[in-house]
Amino acid sequence: MPTQAEPDLEAPAFQVDGIPVTWSEVVDEARRRGSWQAVQRAVWEGMACLAQDRASGHEPSGAVVREEAARFRQERRLTAAEDMESWLDRWSLTVADWMDHVRRTLARDAHRDDAAELARRQPPGEDGMSGSMWASAVCSGALERVAAELAGALAVRAALVETRAGPPDEDSDAAMARFRTAVLTPERLDTELGSRPLDWVRLDTTALSFRTEDAAREARLCVVDDGLAPEELAGSTGAAHADRHFYLEDVDHVWRSALLGTHPGEVVGPLAGPVGWTLLVIRRRSAPSVTDPEVRERAEAALVARAVRKETDDRVVWSDD
Numbered sequence: 050m051p052t053q054a055e056p057d058l059e060a061p062a063f064q065v066d067g068i069p070v071t072w073s074e075v076v077d078e079a080r081r082r083g084s085w086q087a088v089q090r091a092v093w094e095g096m097a098c099l100a101q102d103r104a105s106g107h108e109p110s111g112a113v114v115r116e117e118a119a120r121f122r123q124e125r126r127l128t129a130a131e132d133m134e135s136w137l138d139r140w141s142l143t144v145a146d147w148m149d150h151v152r153r154t155l156a157r158d159a160h161r162d163d164a165a166e167l168a169r170r171q172p173p174g175e176d177g178m179s180g181s182m183w184a185s186a187v188c189s190g191a192l193e194r195v196a197a198e199l200a201g202a203l204a205v206r207a208a209l210v211e212t213r214a215g216p217p218d219e220d221s222d223a224a225m226a227r228f229r230t231a232v233l234t235p236e237r238l239d240t241e242l243g244s245r246p247l248d249w250v251r252l253d254t255t256a257l258s259f260r261t262e263d264a265a266r267e268a269r270l271c272v273v274d275d276g277l278a279p280e281e282l283a284g285s286t287g288a289a290h291a292d293r294h295f296y297l298e299d300v301d302h303v304w305r306s307a308l309l310g311t312h313p314g315e316v317v318g319p320l321a322g323p324v325g326w327t328l329l330v331i332r333r334r335s336a337p338s339v340t341d342p343e344v345r346e347r348a349e350a351a352l353v354a355r356a357v358r359k360e361t362d363d364r365v366v367w368s369d370d
Contacts, residue, residue: 056072056140056141056183057072057141058071058072058073058076059071059072059073060072060368061368062074062075062196062200062367062368063196063200063365063366063367063368064365064366064368065200065203065204065207065364065365066207066364070199070200070203072192072196074199075192075195075196075199076186076192078195078198078199079186079191079192079195082195084191084194084195085186085191087191088182088185088186088189088191089182090168091153091154091157091185091189092153092181092182092185093168093172094157094160094164094165094167094168095152095153095154095156095157095164095185096153096168096171096181097164097167097168097170097171097172098153098156098157098159098160098164098167098168099152099153099156100171101156101160101167101171102156102159102160108152108156109152109155109156109159113155114148114151114152114155117151117154117155118147118148118151121147121151121188139369140183140187141183142183142184142187142188146181146184147184147188149181149184150181150184150185150188150189151188153181153185154189197361199221200361200365200367201357201358201360201361201365202221202222202224202225203221203365204357204360204361204363204364204365205221205224205225205228205357205360206219206221206224206225207360207364208228208360208364209224209227209228214227214231215227228353228356228357229349229353232352232353232356233349233352233353237352238339238345238348238349238352239339241348241351241352242337242338242339242344242348245298245337245348245351246336246337247297247309248296248297248298248337249296249297249298249337249344249347249348250296250297250334250335250336250337251294251295251296251333251334251335251337251341251343251344252294252295252296252297252308252311252329252331252333252334252335253292253293253294253331253332253333253334253335254292254293254294254295254329254330254331254332255279255280255290255291255292255293255329255330255332256290256291256292256293256327256328256329256330257279257282257283257288257289257290257327257328257329257330258288258289258290258322258325258326258327259288259319259325259326259327259328260325260326261325261326262319262321262326264286264288264326265318265319265325265326265327265328266319268282268286268288268328269316269318269319269328272316272328272330273316279328279330292332293329296343296344296347297309303320303321304320307320308329311331311334312331312334313331313332313333313334314330314331315330315331316328316329316330316331317329317330317331
């Protein structure tokens with residue numbers, strides 16, 4: 050079976066204004082952020098869970114593994130064989146490395162409640178860990194996420210130095226904090242809020258959950274026609290109910306279409322969910338406001354992300370480009 054090639058960590062991952070940053074530096078940044086340790090924990094737990102499944106005869110079936118592998122390829126647009134081969138070659142991985150990651154992930158997901166305990170009882174050893182770390186760091190997307198965040202931070206620092214808004218020896222965290230302060234002016238926040246009049250509408254609701262659509266429709270009649278309170282209905286039918294709030298940008302297009310023109314007191318649904326059907330009783334509808342901490346956080350995140358993306362696009366050249 051082919052073995053994983055040794056990745057060239059001294060190869061440049063990207064350049065910022067012509068200055069190269071190596072994959073070794075990206076890995077160091079991942080360690081600093083704790084991302085590398087999170088991958089290490091996932092590998093350890095995945096190996097322990099897979100060993101447990103093999104010992105008990107409950108290893109993920111070939112069909113399940115193939116389905117997960119197909120999903121992996123579809124998400125990354127690697128459906129063509131040559132695209133998959135090129136991607137593996139780029140990351141110094143073999144098919145076996147990738148499939149081992151898929152099996153570990155499936156096993157860990159199946160044991161999510163006791164994965165940590167299995168890992169504690171079955172330490173894999175350094176040899177097993179070192180052979181799997183790079184594959185999982187790549188296949189999980191963790192390495193690319195850290196690389197993108199590091200590239201953005203270094204681009205921001207370069208922009209501040211160029212405009213003399215920050216010292217050249219400032220670390221990337223301090224530079225990003227300075228950049229955020231410059232970006233997040235009251236005027237820009239107001240403009241951002243004004244540009245998202247629907248996305249950040251907040252709906253406070255009481256949600257009633259049912260197993261079947263028929264049960265949800267019958268319950269809707271009890272609330273709308275008979276005036277039964279949601280709490281009373283839940284008590285009499287055994288339906289699960291809970292107070293929920295959410296923003297329109299967080300729901301799928303079907304729910305969003307149903308909720309766009311709603312007002313307090315309305316009953317919406319039945320709406321199909323991941324499991325069963327939901328009725329929503331609208332308690333309150335709130336327009337986006339900077340005084341809402343969640344809305345403000347979303348506006349700030351959007352502004353900073355867009356500003357960082359501009360500096361990244363202007364200054365960063367990726368090696369695989």
